[in-house]
Amino acid sequence: MIDQAIVLAAGEGTRMKSQTPKVLHSIAGRTLLGHVLNSLDSLNPKSIRVVVGSGREEVESHLAQIAPDAIAVFQAERNGTGHAVQIAIDGVKSNGLALILAGDTPMLSASTLQEFVAAHRAGKFTASVMTAEHPDPSGYGRIIRGDDGLLLKIVEERDATDDQKLIFEVNSGVYLFDFAALSNAISKLKRDNAQGELYLTDAIQIIRENGGKVAAILCEDFTETLGVNDRIQLAEAAAILRDRVAERHMRNGVTILDPGSTWIDDTVAIAPDVTILPGCAILGSTAIASGAVIGPRTTLQDCAVNSGAVVRESNCTGSEIGANANVGPFTFLRAGTVLANDSKAGAFVEIKNSQVGTGSKVPHLSYVGDAEIGVDSNIGAATVFVNYDGINKHRTVVGDAVRIGSDTMLVAPVVIGDGAYTAAGSVITDDVPAGAMAVGRAKQRNILGWVRLKRSGTGSDIAATKATENTTTETEQK
Ligand code: UD1
Ligand code: CA
Secondary structure, three states, X not given: OOOEEEEEEOOOOHHHOOOOOHHHOEEOOEEHHHHHHHHXXXXXXXXXXXXXXXXHHHHHHHHHHHXXXXXXXXXXXXXXXXXXXXHHHOOOOOOOXXXXXXXXXXXXXXXXXXXXXXXXXXXXXXXXXEEEEOOOOOOOOEEEEOOOOOEEEEEOHHHOOHHHHOOOEEEEEEEEEEHHHHHXXXXXXXXXXXXXXXXXXXXXXXXXXXXXOEEEEEOOOHHHHOOOOOHHHHHHHHHHHHHHHHHHHHHOOOEEOOHHHOEEOOOOEEOOOOEEOOOOEEEOOOEEOOOOEEOOOOEEEOOEEOOOOEEOOOEEXXXXXXXXXXXXXXXEEOOOOEEOOOOEEEEOOEEEOOEEOOOOEEEEOOEEEOEEEXXXXXXXXXXXXXXXXXXXXXXXXXXOOOEEOOOOEEEOOEEEOOOOEEOOOOEEOOOEOOOOEEOOOOOOOOOOOHHHHHOOOOHHHHHHHHHHHHHHHHHHHO
């Protein structure tokens, strides 16, 4: 659809007050730059050039990850948006269309960009500027239209007269140019402005003077054109994207009871008829299948949740949760957890790098690490898979239909055979054959009268004495 896309992202981002380059701050699961490149995607540009400067190495390595085909162009000194474009197009030949946008404008939707391109083409303009009616236009370049409605020029805030400052229509920083006209105009930019910089916006007047036709094309939703310059605007942008993502899912048949407290990354996939209760964060590459119920107050990062699963008040990362599985409340699933269909991970259970087989349950207060549990097994309350000897991690294998007694320590590496039992409170250090009962604990002995001897006069002694008297009386009565 377009030939060249140029993303300006060299700025210092001073107002962020951050060690991280501005365009690498993240909202809704992508960096600011990631959002811009994502919305560009649908336009299929032949080439994408990203002008980098401040935090160059970090921005370049991020770019290599998210858009390996994009070309990073280094702007050593920040001499303005015009200068940035000058460097970006240096040596580039094209007779097509160039789209220019800023790396700090994350809310532009693909459809708005498509409409912009369509309007530009339909009007056969030499250049077009996307504009917005901004309720607070301060800081933005103001749009000066001619009597014919076409764009005369853009006046920066610092160079604007008091009258011009009253104009609410502003330059969004998104432009389309006939490449040859852009190239010619850029070579003629001058630094005769309040900031002594080369302004890309001055290219508009130059193109007009050369007989070009320049349009100001209004974007109906000004929030799409908002730039992020500080952390307050970052939070505003995050909230706008949160609402937009939630609306998309709700239109698609997902129940989100409290969209205001539900943070779903733009990168998440949710099927119709999923229910999301208040206070959830659903992040990264998470995918949720139909009929699942998530929340309240649940975090899912890079998880796959299958149909009909229920995940309540839990924190899960890098895990797969099987169909109709039951998780929570207060469950911590770490990377590499795979819960098969109809399985359960209950209250105060932590699981990492382990498979829990179909129908198997870890209902209460357990730690399961580096384990493989077969089908239909039950792990008793407060069982610990002792996977770490202080130096290395070892695996535990639990077979099918196993009954691990409450408070068992399974000291890995260890294998529990199919159908085997362990006695409650056992420390299991040796493999248990199929069908065996493993008892790994000292036999109980009762030291009679110990409290009378060692704790005489305490509440325990008084209670014990009373209990003994009662028993004696009862015995006497018989
Ligand atoms: C610019 C526009 C203004 C518009 C606003 C929209 C100009 C002169 N002004 O102002 O009309 O309303 O954007 O947000 O263009 N950048 C570089 N190299 C530079 C300078 C800037 O890469 O030397 C990048 C920045 O990183 C940023 C973008 O260009 O992503 C815009 O620059 P910025 O300094 O933020 O321009 P504004 O003052 O916001
Ligand atoms: Ca800006």
